[in-house]
Amino acid sequence: MESIGLIRDFLKDRLGVEPDKVVPGALLADLGVDSLMMLELMFEFEDRYGIKLSRDIKSPRSVGDMVSLMDGLIAKSTS
Amino acid sequence: MRQRRVAITGLGLVSPYGGDLPDFFARLCAGESAVSHLLTDDVPRPLSMPFVTSPGFDPVVALGKPLASMMDRYAQFGMAAAFSAWDDAGLPRKSEGECRNNWGVAWGTALGGTMAYEHGYRELWQRGRERLSPLTVVLGMNNGANAHISIQLGLGGVSMSHTVACASSAIAIGEAFRRVRSGEAMIMVTGGSDVPQAYGVARAWEALRVMAPGDAETSATSCRPFSADRRGLVLGEGGAALVLEDWDHAIARGARIHGELVGYGTTCDHSHLVRPEAEGQVRAIQLTLADAGLSTEDIDYINAHGTATTEGDPVEIAALQAVFGERSASLPVSATKSMHGHLLGGSAAIEAIVTVLALRDQVIPPTAHLYELDPACSGVDHVTTARHGRQLRAALSNSFAFGGSNAVLAFRSVEL
Numbered sequence: 001m002e003s004i005g006l007i008r009d010f011l012k013d014r015l016g017v018e019p020d021k022v023v024p025g026a027l028l029a030d031l032g033v034d035s036l037m038m039l040e041l042m043f044e045f046e047d048r049y050g051i052k053l054s055r056d057i058k059s060p061r062s063v064g065d066m067v068s069l070m071d072g073l074i075a076k077s078t079s
Numbered sequence: 080m081r082q083r084r085v086a087i088t089g090l091g092l093v094s095p096y097g098g099d100l101p102d103f104f105a106r107l108c109a110g111e112s113a114v115s116h117l118l119t120d121d122v123p124r125p126l127s128m129p130f131v132t133s134p135g136f137d138p139v140v141a142l143g144k145p146l147a148s149m150m151d152r153y154a155q156f157g158m159a160a161a162f163s164a165w166d167d168a169g170l171p172r173k174s175e176g177e178c179r180n181n182w183g184v185a186w187g188t189a190l191g192g193t194m195a196y197e198h199g200y201r202e203l204w205q206r207g208r209e210r211l212s213p214l215t216v217v218l219g220m221n222n223g224a225n226a227h228i229s230i231q232l233g234l235g236g237v238s239m240s241h242t243v244a245c246a247s248s249a250i251a252i253g254e255a256f257r258r259v260r261s262g263e264a265m266i267m268v269t270g271g272s273d274v275p276q277a278y279g280v281a282r283a284w285e286a287l288r289v290m291a292p293g294d295a296e297t298s299a300t301s302c303r304p305f306s307a308d309r310r311g312l313v314l315g316e317g318g319a320a321l322v323l324e325d326w327d328h329a330i331a332r333g334a335r336i337h338g339e340l341v342g343y344g345t346t347c348d349h350s351h352l353v354r355p356e357a358e359g360q361v362r363a364i365q366l367t368l369a370d371a372g373l374s375t376e377d378i379d380y381i382n383a384h385g386t387a388t389t390e391g392d393p394v395e396i397a398a399l400q401a402v403f404g405e406r407s408a409s410l411p412v413s414a415t416k417s418m419h420g421h422l423l424g425g426s427a428a429i430e431a432i433v434t435v436l437a438l439r440d441q442v443i444p445p446t447a448h449l450y451e452l453d454p455a456c457s458g459v460d461h462v463t464t465a466r467h468g469r470q471l472r473a474a475l476s477n478s479f480a481f482g483g484s485n486a487v488l489a490f491r492s493v494e495l
Contacts, residue, residue: 014144036217047210
């Protein structure tokens with residue numbers, strides 16, 4: 001769950017979303033993350049962890065999906 | 080097709096003084112300068128110049144975080160000014176059932192999202208990064224401001240940007256005016272915004288040797304149009320917006336009408352990129368008067384382009400003399416850039432607002448810091464302190480751009 005912190009920071013910084021609303025069950029769209037913001041969030045993630053996301057990656061719908069995706073990639077890159 | 084009358088029902092700006100619209104105009108009429116000394120923390124060398132900033136402008140407060148974070152600063156100024164003009168017009172931000180598919184936006188900006196790209200260059204070249212935020216594309220595009228305005232206000236008609244250097248917003252306002260007058264659009268949001276303190280932009284302007292020098296003590300009085308000791312122009316950031324509305328529509332909904340936009344003319348000197356020519360300006364003024372159905376006798380005030388450059392100011396006065404002939408000597412002229420600075424693509428919009436307020440409140444704001452007139456700029460009635468008590472029926476606002484583009488707008492006071 002290390003990436004939830006990044007998602008919380010990002011949503012607070014860009015959209016003013018309170019961290020307690022950023023829970024695994026929350027839908028990203030409901031938090032104000034549209035397709036552009038999603039690109040920016042992925043960019044931020046790539047930047048932070050030095051990971052390059054594949055272009056055909058499926059956009060996560062919920063915060064939980066996003067966390068699983070990011071944590072998986074982080075584990076893969078550090079293993 | 081019958082031409083529609085065009086009412087100005089909304090005025091809005093991000094005031095360089097930090098207050099609201101009445102405060103802005105009161106300070107202009109008092110001859111108060113908004114120019115201060117800009118000292119940045121740019122690497123490797125800070126910018127240090129007289130400038131007009133809007134330190135009180137907080138985009139997060141004005142627009143909310145989600146919206147502000149999708150915009151370059153020039154678009155934040157534009158959106159804030161547009162919201163302010165829209166609220167002033169008494170129009171709801173969300174449609175209340177009325178169709179807004181022929182309501183549109185025409186926005187002026189000389190630089191657009193230059194700051195977004197400059198930020199990108201810094202990241203790539205100074206910080207050694209390899210990639211940029213994907214938002215850079217939508218922050219940097221020149222039509223960012225008008226796109227956001229259309230989205231926020233639900234305007235389904237034309238949404239366009241005009242980039243014509245210092246005449247950008249005069250042409251935006253003029254083109255918006257034509258659409259309302261023709262009946263093509265019921266309402267147009269128009270105006271302009273710019274943020275010229277991009278490091279590369281400001282340095283390039285310095286190299287052009289047209290910028291007034293100044294430090295912390297002298298900056299406030301550094302922009303002196305028509306003055307014998309003028310040293311050049313002062314750039315500034317900002318945004319200003321007007322709501323143009325079909326006259327009958329405005330009357331039907333009981334809107335307050337600040338003034339009437341009655342004419343627009345635009346020409347090109349077609350001779351030199353930066354050296355202005357009176358002949359092209361004369362044609363623009365004459366076209367505007369003809370478009371407005373006004374004669375030189377009807378004009379009671381000229382808001383001059385008046386940037387305070389050595390070359391530009393006398394040419395503008397020569398153009399006015401050529402058009403107004405014997406009447407020139409009693410033709411009231413002022414250059415308010417002496418106080419609000421040169422907002423590039425936002426200039427004509429802020430000056431259009433000044434001209435409308437002059438007609439509405441029947442007071443001419445002055446050219447500040449004009450104590451010793453340059454003989455080369457004599458021949459008109461230079462207004463050096465606010466002038467009250469004379470009837471103001473109609474007025475022109477001049478904008479003359481690098482590239483040789485000239486645009487003039489004609490306004491009439493409302494007799495209610």
